[in-house]
Amino acid sequence: MIRANIEINQNKLEEFVRVLLPENYGVISENSENNVEINVNFEKGKNVENFSKDCGKLENNKNAELITVNTALIDKNSGKILKKVIFSHKKINDEYFDQAEVMAKASLMELFDKKDKYKWGILIGVRPTKIVGRFLKMGLNYDEIDEILEKIYFVSDEKRKLLLDIVKRQEPYLDKETIGIYIGIAFCPTKCSYCSFPAYLLRGKYAERYDEYIGSIYHEIREIGQLTQELDLKINTIYIGGGTPSILTAKEIDKLLKTVKENYNLDYLKEFTFEAGRIDTMDEGKLSVIKSYGVNKISINPQSFNEKTLKIVNRYHNREQFDNVYKIAKNLGLEINMDLILGLPRENTDDILYTMDEISKYDMENLTIHNLAIKNASRLNKENYIHKDVLDYKKIYEKIGNVTKNKGLFPYYMYRQKNSFQWGENLGYSLNGCESIYNIEMIEENKTIIGIGAGAITKLIWFDEEKKRDNIKRLVNPKDPLVWMNELEDRLEQKKFEIKRVFKKDFL
Secondary structure (H helix, E strand, O other): OEEEOOOOOHHHHHHHHHHHOHHHHHHHOOOOOEEEEEEEEEEOOOOOOEOEOOOOEOOOOOOOOEEEEEEEEEEOOOOOEEEEEEEEEEOOOOOOOOHHHHHHHHHHHHHOOOOOOOOOOOOOOOOHHHHHHHHHHOOOOHHHHHHHHHHOOOOOHHHHHHHHHHHHHHHHHOOOOOEEEEEEEOEOOOOOOOOOOOOEOOOHHHHHOHHHHHHHHHHHHHHHHHHHHHOOOOEEEEEEEEOOHHHOOHHHHHHHHHHHHHHOOOOOOOEEEEEOOOHHHOOHHHHHHHHHOOOOEEEOOOEOOOHHHHHHOOOOOOHHHHHHHHHHHHHOOOEEEEEEEEOOOOOOHHHHHHHHHHHOOOOOOEEEEEEOEOOOOOHHHHOOOOOOOOOOHHHHHHHHHHHHHHOOOEEEEEEEOOOEOOOOEEEEEEOOOOOOHHHHHHHHOOOOEEEEOOOOEEEEEEEEOOOOEEEEEEEEOOOOHHHHHHHHHHHHHHHHHHHHHHHOOOOO
C-alpha cells in the first residue's frame, strides 16, 4: 500500500503504477507484503545544491524553496526499511501547484530502479506537448523547461529534443482568436480491422435512411454556419473527415461543399482539408469538385505498401489506383498527406522497411506515421489479436529518420497512445510551411473546434480568468448515424446554446 503525507490523486497514482511499474502493481493493494511511504518536505531558504544523490547539480540559490521527497519501501510485518531514496528539486513557482505530487510519483521510479527505463520518463499522457505549453504559460524559457523534463520527469535527451522542437514548430500556428470546424462522414466502404472510429457500412437500416442522413448533414452544417456568422466567429481551419468522406458521390460532395461556402464566412480560412484516405473511393471527378471549392489539402492513406497487408486489414486498393489518385491530386495542385501504420497484422520489420522505401518515391507535403494501437472498439481487439512479430524499432526509426530528412520533412505534431506496441509516439512530418493547422490545434486543445455529424466531438475552449487556465467542455454527437439523426434537433439546440454561452461569455 502507498501512503503519503500529501494529497495524491489515487486514480492517477494507480494508472501511473499500472502503466510504468506493472511488476510492482501489487504495492497499490492493501494485501501487499510491503508498504511504500512517501514523505514530502518543503524547506524555505535552503541552499539548493543538488536534485538527488545522482541527478547532478543545480546552481546554489539561498533563496530557493526546496522540495524533498523521502520514499521508503517497508516490510509490512517487521517494519524494516528495505530501501529508501531521497529526491529533491527546487520549487519552480506557485503555478506549478502539483510539483510535489509529480515528484512523489517520480520517486517511485527511483525506488524500484526504473528511473532510466523509459525514454519518455514518467510522462504517460497522450499529449506531452501540452506540458511544455503549460510551462511556457508560466513564463519559463525552453532551457528551464528542458531541465525540468530531465530532472523531474526523467525524459531522455532524444525525446526532450523531439518534444521541444515540435513545440517550437507549432507556436506560429496556435491561434486563440479563431476557431476550427470538423465535419464527420460516418460511413466507409469497408471497416478496417484496426479501426475504432465511427465508421458504418451502407447496408440494411443504414442504407434505408441514407438520404435522410445526407440531408441531416447539410442541415447541421447550415445551422452551425449561420451561428458562426451570428457570433462573428473567425474560422481558420475546416477539416472534413470520418469515416470516409470520399464515399459520397461527386454530386453529394459538391452539395456539401456548396453548403459550407454559402453558410460560413471563409475570409479568415487558411486551411481546408478533405480526407480521401480510402483510395478505392476516389476518382478524378471527385478530386476536381474538391479543388473547385477551395480545398487545399487532402489525405490519401496507403497505411502500407504491402498489398497482402491491405487485404488482411480489410482495405482494398492496389498500387495502380493509388498512383492514379496521387497523380491527379498533384496535377490539381492539392497538398497531400499520407498516413502509415507501423505494426499492422503479420507485418515484420522488412515489410515496414519496404513501405518506407516506397513512400520515398512520392513528393508529399505531409507524412503521418502511427504506431498500431489495439482499440477496444476495433475488430482486432474483439478477435483477441496479439501481434506476434517482434519489430526492430531501432532499424525502423533510423529508416524513417533517413527518409524524412532526405525529403525535407520535419516533425511538427505528436500524440501518444497507451496501447501501442512500441511505447512511443505517433508523429506528423511536414515540409516547412505545410504544417496542418487542424492537427496542431486538435492535439493541443488550444481553441474551440465545433464538430458536425455523427460521432463528431465539439470542444469549447475558453480562458478562465479566476483559475488562470483554459476550460474545456466536450459535446459529443452520438456515433451511430441513426441515433444521431433521431436526436439531432435537441442536441443541436443544446450545442448552439453552449456555443453562445462561451462566445458571449455568459456563464451565469
